[in-house]
Amino acid sequence: MRFLFVHGTGVRHERHEVLTGRIREGIGKVLPGAAVDSPYWGDRFGALALPDGRARSVPARRRPRTPAEDPRTPAAAPGADVPCDPVADEWGLLLVDPLCALRLAAETGWEDTGYGPPGARAAGLGVLELLRELPPPGEELVALLDDTGLSVAYPLALAWISEAPETARAARRAEGSGAAREFAGALARALVAATLAEAGEEAECSGAERDQLLLLLTALLGGEARAGAGRKVAGVFGGIAMRLGGQRALGMSRGRLTGSSSPFLGDILRYQARGHELRAHLREEIAAHPGPTVLIGHSLGGIALFDLLAEAAAEGAPLPGVRLLVTVGSQAPYLHEIGALASLAPGQPLPAGFPEWLNFFDRQDLLAYLAEPVFPGDARVRDHELSSGQPFLPCHSAYWKLPALYERLAAAVTDGE
Incomplete structure (x- = not known):
């Protein structure tokens, strides 16, 4: 045999x-x-090797932001060319796990921005009630959801974020009014991310539209117009996003990844274009015995x-x-x-x-x-x-x-x- x-x-x-x-x-x-x-058959019928392992068709990497331009940007080694977009990194992480910032806040708490009296109800719970009692979207929000393909995904995401255990824990940790405003901004961010993730490929949303949606929801929840995750949470969350953000990783390594993946992806593409050559070769090998x-x-x-x-x-x-x-x-x-x-x-x-x-x-x-x-x-x-x-x-x-x-x-x- x-x-x-x-x-x-x-x-x-x-x-x-x-x-x-x-x-x-x-x-x-x-x-x-x-x-x-x-x-x-790899050398004969597979993808051609790229000169120096790099594809000339890959766009050049852009200049990184400096720490002065964005304090979340880590210092780069001398001569390094590291593309870095903290906003894209953070949204990339949120799309994978919309609750990640709230989960982090639930464990670490918000920055001390004013506590209520001892034994008082956490102000964040009031924000959570606002979320759960949000009225039907108004005219501006309806138009934005329609234009971005998010109308179907929004109520599903709202129901999920409203009832997630991480949301309730983060709300209880937001004891004072300042922490509640930070919680409202983080909650709106989680809701936007969950909506985008739920919509998947159906979403047709630019960064500007995403930010406008975030502003509208933050206002409905009583948060500050530019509120994010809060300084305490944002510091940790931003660092995680910078290190794990898929956009940054791809940007840093696109040329190297394109070169190294050329045999893997290129073989498939070449087979789709010229598979008859490999099949003829295999036919000869089988017929030989x-x-x-x-x-x-x-x-x-x-x-x-x-x-x-x-x-x-x-x-x-x-x-x-x-x-x-x-x-x-x-x-x-x-x-x-x-x-x-x-x-x-x-x-x-x-x-x-x-x-x-x-x-x-x-x-x-x-x-x-x-x-x-x-x-x-x-x-x-x-x-x-x-x-x-x-x-x-x-x-x-x-x-x-x-x-x-x-x-x-x-x-x-x-x-x-």
């Missing part, structure tokens, strides 16, 4: 050798004596094998000797659903002559998809779940360290003998 492993996107020669060695070892433990070949063969494709390698087998079967000339297709962390089922495969129109069943198909997936792998629901009732198609215990992205490469993969593969091969 011959096994032919086709590697996935982003793999280059050194990594290919490591992967192939690992797969040979894994298969050898369950099927001693099995021959494992692997045609390396017409004996019983199991084809194993990881990620993009599985897409190429699927396309090749489907094309050959549709032409009435299935590839000789192919006993089984094995895909690992494969996007082929999803691409078929959206009509992005070269070989098979969306909704079209697998052609006669397509071999048995075993599809491995890990629920944590965002690049792995199910095949059985896409081809319902086709007895040739089987999904098998694995779990490496890793999050995405490491889980996408961790399949080859799992003994369960090789055990299931051996069972699929021996069951057909």
Whole structure:
């Protein structure tokens, strides 16, 4: 029995050798004596290497703000070119977790801006009542929500923020009137962020419109026009946002990330444009040994094998000797659903002559998809779940360290003998 492993996107020669060695070892433990070949295609059919690892099409990084221009900007090393936009950083963090500033305030409290009498009710609870009793949006707010695509998301976000335990705890920590005004500003910010997050791609909101929405809601809650999270909370929250803000991270590293990700993303794009070249190469490799063969494709390698087998079967000339297709962390089922495969129109069943198909997936792998629901009732198609215990992205490469993969593969091969 011959096994032919086709590697996935982003793999280059050194990594290919490591992967192939690992797969040979894994298969050898369950099927001693099995021959494992692997045609390396990365250099020949993958994305072209970028000069110096950088793409010339990436915009130049802009001058960073200085601490004098924005005190939240950390001091940069001499000669460093660090793009920094604290506003974008903070909103980026709020969109991921709209309650993060309120959660922080609930734990640390607001700055001491005036406490009420001992035992008095926290002024922040009055702000929370205002939030829960907000009247229907007025004309200006309605127009703004309509223009930004946020009309549907706003009431859902309002209900969530109003009843969140973090909101109530932060309100109780806002004891005095000054802290309550800071709480009102932070609460409005959380509501805007939650609305944007709920709307997702439906939102069509500029930064100026976002800020106008924030001003309107802050006023309704009795906060100051320019109130933010409060100095105490803002100091900690701003520092976290500066370090974790996705916009800043992308801005700092866009050139490097574009260069380093070119093999990964570029291989996919090049396959979509010139996949016939890789498929022709794989056809030759398979035909060179017409004996019983199991084809194993990881990620993009599985897409190429699927396309090749489907094309050959549709032409009435299935590839000789192919006993089984094995895909690992494969996007082929999803691409078929959206009509992005070269070989098979969306909704079209697998052609006669397509071999048995075993599809491995890990629920944590965002690049792995199910095949059985896409081809319902086709007895040739089987999904098998694995779990490496890793999050995405490491889980996408961790399949080859799992003994369960090789055990299931051996069972699929021996069951057909």
